Amino acid sequence: MARRRSSQSPQRQAQARTARESVQLRPDYNLDLPVLEHAEEIKATVRDHQVVVICGETGSGKSTQLPKLMLDLGRGVEGVIAHTQPRRIAARSLATRVAEECATDVGSGVGYRVRFSDQTRLQTRVKLLTDGMLLAETQADERLEGYDTLIIDEAHERSLNIDFLLGYIKRLLPQRPDLRVIITSATIDPARFSRHFDDAPVIEVSGRTYPVEVRYRPLVEQSEDERERSLRQGVLEAVDELAGLGRGDVLVFLPGEREIRHCAEALRKHHPPQTEILPLFGRLSAAEQQRVFAPHRGRRIVLATNVAETSLTVPGIRYVVDSGLARISRYSYRTKVQRLPVEPVAQSSADQRAGRCGREGPGVCIRLYDQADFEARPRFTDPEILRTNLASVILQMKHLRLGAIERFPFIEPPDPRYVKDGLKLLDELGALNKRQNLSRLGRQLARLPVDPRIARILFAGDREGALRELLVLAAALSVQDPRERPMDRREAADAAHSAWQDKQSDFGGLLRLWDAYREQAHHLSRRKLQAWCHEHFLSHVRMREWADTHAQLHRLMRDMERVENDTPAKPVAIHRALLSGFLSNIARREEGEEYRGPRELKLAIHPGSGVARKRPRWIMAAELVETRRVFARVVAEVRPEWIEPLAGHLLKHRYHDPWWDAHKGKVFGREDATLYGLPIVSGRKVDHARVAPREARSIFIRDGLLGDPPPDPPAFLQANQALIAEVETLEAKARRRDVLVDTEALAAFYEAALPETVVDGPSLDRWLREGGDDTPLRLDREQLMARGVSEGAADYPDTLAVNGIHLPLRYSFSPGSEVDGVSVCIPVAALNALVPEPFEWLVPGLLEEKVITLIRALPKSLRRHFVPVPDFARAVLESLPARTGSLESAVRDELRRMTGIDIPGGIWDELVLPDHLQMRFEVLDEGGGRLDSGRDLPALQRVHADHARADFxxxxxxxxxxxxxxxxxxxxxxxxxxxxxxxxxxxxxxxxxxxxxxxxxxxxxxxxxxxxAHRSGVRLLLMKRFAQQARHLRRGLEGLDRMAIDYRDVGDADALKREFAQAVFHQVFLAATVPRDRAGWLEVCEYGRTAVVPRAEQLRDRVSDILARQKRVRRALKGDIPLGMVDSYRDIRQQLDGLVYPGFLLDTVPARLEDLPRYLTGIERRVERLKRDPSRDQAGLASIQPHQRRLDDALARHARRAIRDPALEQVRWLIEEYRISLFAQDLGTRERVSEKRLARAWESVR
Known part of the structure; x- marks a missing residue:
């Protein structure tokens, strides 16, 4: 932005010169002032040199006499004499004093200009102003052509404004040879100013001071916790020592407000009432500060911070107690926190403190540290430019086009790390563009005389429709807090201030205070408004400063065509605007009262905040200050979702865990976003192609095109998938991994064939719609096959026919996985129709490997007969029938046929075959989806039997x-x-x-x-046909009741009668055959109609005998069992329960029913003999138990596999005959039985 060289036109400048020339000022001099002893030297040096450094003690008269000496030189006509002061109050008071001594009015020949007040006219020759105000004028008058003389007073304070101004002047001097610059300083390093201005002459002026005796009284070394207590004790002892030296007030320098309160309390307890103890620090109300200047009787002890070093001169001081400590404001570029650590003061500050007791007479200064400590301290305090945030300076320099800060002629160049930090803050606020020049917003921020953060919130307030509220808050944050807390009335002050407190936002509390003040200001006179402020513990001066700052900012924003909102803004809009300026001052609550701030900073809400008790999850603060710990001050609750839109350019994003979403056809990932280390976004789902297109493309190819394709795949992909599936099936059948080319080869094919713009499903569809040729994307069989493989369709069929049902087969070569091997797909409706045996045969291509595995699993004593095993396996397969019965039985029979070697049945029962040599069953629901799977068909049938029946x-x-x-x-x-x-x-x-x-x-x-089911159904239909006879069997047949009594220990009497009738009808009508046509039905009806009652009577007699016998056996088994007979009794009960149980009449075939009395008699004989000769029974038990256990296992196994094996039934009854031979041989057996015959019978069992 082009700027004018001066704010005045040549005509205006000429008019001003004429006006100044017409004003004749007659300075009056007090020749007692030390500076006037050097008056001629000063005037001559100024006449001959462009820059002069004048140093002297406070009280030498520099500030009041130098402007007058410049008037004597004739200056103040071609341009105004500018005389800067660090503080507004000093500028105003000096203007009054100089005007009096020049016999003119303030605002005429002598005037002042400070913030909110301009008391100058066209004819003003001497203008007192703050150094900040002079800097501000450079924006409109870059060569300061309105001035012919610059007096930079109190330069030793080395504030940021002073250092900036001195650097600016150094650049300006070659362009303004007519300009004269006088730099005044206390006796603090004047040589540094001289060197800065090319060895400018230095004139030293002595002050009106008296000798000061310095005494060193170091504190006893204490631990960190006891240091403050030691300091209090040291102050008490020093004050006691000084009390013995005579009258005079004592000024005690302490590091901070807290130490002042504690020492004041200790001193009040320690000294008599006539000793007045007063605090003095910056946060005191004006009235409390003025008490130190009021006349008094007796002794006064003033407890002060470093504000009393140079800023304020306390009268009557004869003694000083110096703790040697001060709170020094230091900005940390690492944590972005304004720290206020307690530090040892520099030698220059210690000398300034000692000098305070030599103004009115000889004094004594007691230092609470030793001389070696003093001499080891740095000579001077670090200038502000080395310990503050530089964003404001950099903003103004860029606005004034002064070049890079690193090349600007500061007295001491700032630390590059602080420069970098300042640039970062400006970038955070949006004040810089990519080339690090001011953005449009940055140029606007530079036009406002406030901190860049505060300027930023004003423009955000305009955007949010909340400018009216933000002007109030910006002004509030630019001035000192007007709320006062007098030491003796803190609770009352807190109660008064609570009326404006907002539990969610301290900013809201400030708005309430402003509204209350403006309401009173509208109705009350100035005096009554002052009284209202005093009553509510508010500084009237600071409230007016707030109002003046508000008016100034309002005017500046209006000049930039920013209009205030007519209606009150919503709190959300206000706080979003605030957040734009304080993004690096956010924090999230962790545990208890502790918050985690930016860059892992640990902090707490300041106890004085209205938000402190609520402890919101997220907060922002106007400032972060470190004293005893880091505190957030002026705090508000914020929502994390507000942060991202405002901090988008500052967020650090991490994109991770990408995945392919086949349903959407896109690659998604997770996004984390942090602001200075604070997590703002965690795990948000994002379109990965937008943030990482290359990675998304790779995932799309590998997981999409080669994995789980989109819902509606394009034609080329469908063709490629079908071809890949064919080759994969070849691999699975051959159980090899080297047939299909690897995934990387396929991925490379698509990488080369697809345009770079294709990164996901939508982009692929778009490319194809726009005419993309998919021919290069189509694979052929040769491209897919790394090597050839022979395939026999008969060896690896695609379906398996079982019970007339053609079941699809799937092949998988994935050792260790649940699906390895051959899977047969079984609709749940067909599940119950299947038996396990056909599936033992797998498919022809795997059968030889399975037979080899079975032979190799035989014990060595048997296996040695079948060597070489592969040859025997092939020979067995050549002779086996085609998939009939059990494979294991067939292999066993064939090996016996070939070699004559018997292989026991069940020898492979414990063998766990590899998964691929066991058929895998996949049960499908009605829609073809997988309902269940496993390698145990009977188990699946048991689980899903009802479902299968319902679906069939x-x-x-x-x-x-x-x-x-x-x-x-x-x-x-x-x-x-x-x-x-x-x-x-x-x-x-x-x-x-x-x-x-x-x-x-x-x-x-x-x-x-x-x-x-058909047998039961036909039997019921017969009983309906011959209903009268059926009723007779259940109710009228003689002897049934007696049977029921004997059956009582077994089951229900009514159930026995029903079962008896069913058994009669079964034996009469269905013993030979069960009809499936009408002719057969009529035949059985005719055949059995006259045989029901005779057969019933026969069966009744047989069953009565059976039940009577079993009752006697059960009676014999009752009572105490000798310990040595427990196993025998258990075996007998098991045998008995296997012969007579609920349902035995229907389960037991008539021929075996005839044998039951003999078996029961055998049990009776065994019980009798057991009591006489237990050892003999044990021998028989040892012979029978292996067979019984084997039978139990086989029955359980066949039940699990749903097998009905006649051979096992034969073994079951043969074991009963074997029991007769062992325990009741005299009863005789139905057939010959021995261990050898039993072993042979077991060989036939499946």
Whole structure:
């Protein structure tokens, strides 16, 4: 932005010169002032040199006399004499004093200009102003052509403004040879100023001071915790020592407000009432500060911070106690916190403190440290530019186009780390562009005379429609807090201030205070408004300064065409605007009262905040200050979702855990975003292609095109997938991994063929829609196959026919996985129709390996007969029948046929075959989805039997679903009926079923289940046909009640009668055959109609005998059992329960029913002999138990596998005969039985 060289036109400048020339000022001099002893030297030196450094003690008259000496030189006509002061109050008071001594009015020949007040006119020759105000004028008058003389007073304070101004002047001097610059300083390093201005002359002026005796009284070394107590004790002892030296007030220098309060309390307890103890520090109210200047009687002890070193001169001081400590404001570029550590003061500050007791007479200074400590301290305090944030300076320098800060002629160049930090803050505020020049917003921020953060919130307030509120808050944050807390009335002050407190926001509290003040100001006179402020513990001066600052900012924003909102802004808008300026001052609560701030900073809300008790999750603060710990001051609750839109350019993003979403056809990932280490976003789902297109493309190819494709894959991908599936099936069948090219080769194919712009499903679709040619994307078989493989379709079929059902097969070569090997897909409706044996044969291509595995699993004593094993395995397979019965039985039989070697049945029962040599069963639900899977078919059948039956249903037009059947009017029943369900051809098995007391025709899902059901259904239909005879069997047959009594220990009497009737009908009508057509039905009806009662009487006699015998056995088994007979008794009970149990009449075939009395008699004999000769019984038990255990295991195994094995039934009854031979040989056996015969019988068991 181009700037004018001067704010005045040439005509205006000429008018001003004429006006100044017309003013004749007659300075009056007090010749007692030390500076006037050097008046001629000063004037001559100024006449001959562009820059002069004048140093002298306070009281030498420098500030009041130098402007007058410049007037004597004729200066103040071509331009104004500018005389700067570090503080506004000094500028105003000096203007009054100089005007008096020049016999003119303030605002005429002598005036002042400070913030909010300009008391100058066109004819003003001497202008007192703050150094900050002179800097501000450079924006409109870059060469300061409105001035011919600059007096930079109190330069030793080395504030940021002073150092900046001195650097600016050094650059300006070559352009303004007419300009004269006088730099005044206390006796603090004047040579540094001289060197800065090319060895400018130095004139030293002595002050009106008296000798000061310095005494060193070091404190006793204490631990960190006891240091403050030691300091209090040292002050008490020093004051006692000084009390013995005579009258005079004591000034005690302490590091801070807290130490002042503690020492004041200790001194009041220690000294008599006539000793007045007063505090003096910056936060005191004006009235409390003025007390130190008021006349008094007796002795006064003033406890002060370093504010009393140079800023304020306390009268009447004869003695000083110097703790040697001060709170020095230091900005940390690492933590971005304004620290206020307690530090040892520099030698120059210690000398200034000592000098305070030599103004009115000889004095004594007691230093609470030793001389060696003093001499080891640095000579001077670090200038402000080395310990403050430089953002404001950098902003103004860039606005004034002064070049890089590193090349600017500061007296002491700032630390590059602080420069970098200042640039970072400006970048955070949006004040810089990518080239590190001022952005449009940065140029606007530079036009406001406030901290850049505060300027930023004003423009954000304008954007948010909250400028009215933000002007108030910006002004409040630019001035000292007007709320006062007098030491003796702190609780009352807190109560008064609580009326404006906001538990969610201290900024809200400031707005409430402002509204209350403006309401009173509107109605009250100035005096009454002052009284209202005093009553509410508010500084009227600071409240006016707040209002003046508000008015100034309002005017500046209006000049930039920013209009205040008419209606009150919402709190959200206000705080979002505030957040834009304080992004690096946010924090999140961790545990208890502790917050985690930026860069892992640990902090707490200041106890004086209205938000402290609520402890919100997230906060922002106007400032972070470190004293005893880091405190957040002027705090508000914020929402984390406000942060990201404002801090987008500052956030550090981390994108991780990308994944392919086949449903959306896109690659998504997780996003974390941190602001200076604070997590703002955690794990948010993002489109990975937007943030990492290369990685997204790679994942899209590998996990999408080569993995889980989009829902509607393009044509080339469908063709490629089908071809890949073919080759994968070849691999799985051959159980090899080297047929299909690896994934990297396929990925490289797509990487080369796809345009770079294709990174996911939508971009692929877009490319194809726009005419992309997919020919290069289509694979052929040669590209997919790394090597050839022979494939026999017969060896690895795609389906397996079982019970007339063609079941799909799937192959997988994935050792160790659950799906390794061959999987047969079984619709749940077909599940119950299957038996395990056909699946033992796997597929022809794997059968040889399975047989080899079986032979190799034999014990060595058997295996040695079948060497070489592969040759025997091939020979066995050449001779085996085609997939009939059990594979293991077939292999065993064939090996015996070939070698004559017997292999015991069940020898492979404990063998765990590799997964790929066991068929895997995958049960599919109605929609074709996987319902369950495993390698144990009977187990799956048990779990899903009900589901299978429910899902198995005949077509509505099949004619095989009827209920309420009372006669055979159903025609002929075929053994099986094929039908299609869900696209699969199933086999149904028609059967008459007993459903309660009704007969229904159903189509069942398995032949064995259908046969059993049909037998029961036909029996019930016969009992309905011959209902009278059936009733007689249940109710009128003589001897039934006696049977029921004997059956009581076994089961229910009514159930026995029903079972007895069913058994009679079964033996009479169905013993030979169960009819499946009407002719067969009529034949059995005719054959058995006259045989029911005779057969019933025969069966009654047999059953009565059986039940009477079993009752006697059970009675004999009652009572105490000798310890040595426990195993025998357990075996006997098990045998008895296996012969007579609920349902035994229907389960036991008539021929075996005839044998039950003999078996029961055998048990009776055994019990009798057991009591006489237990050892003999033990021998028999040892012989029978292995067979019994084997039988139990085989029955359980066959039940799990749903096998009905006649050979096992034969073994079961042979074991009963073996028991007769062992325990009741005199009863005789039905057939010859021995260990050898039993072993041979076991060989036939599956």
């Amino acid at each position: 249903s005949a077509p509505a037009d099949s004619g095989f679903e009827r209920t309420g059947i009372t006669d055979w009017d159903i025609g002929d029943l075929p053994d099986r009926v094929p039908f299609t369900q869900g696209g699969i051809e199933l086999q149904g098995y028609p059967a008459l079923c007993a459903e309660g007391n009704e007969v229904a025709l159903r189509l069942l899902d398995g032949p064995e289940r259908a046969a059993a």
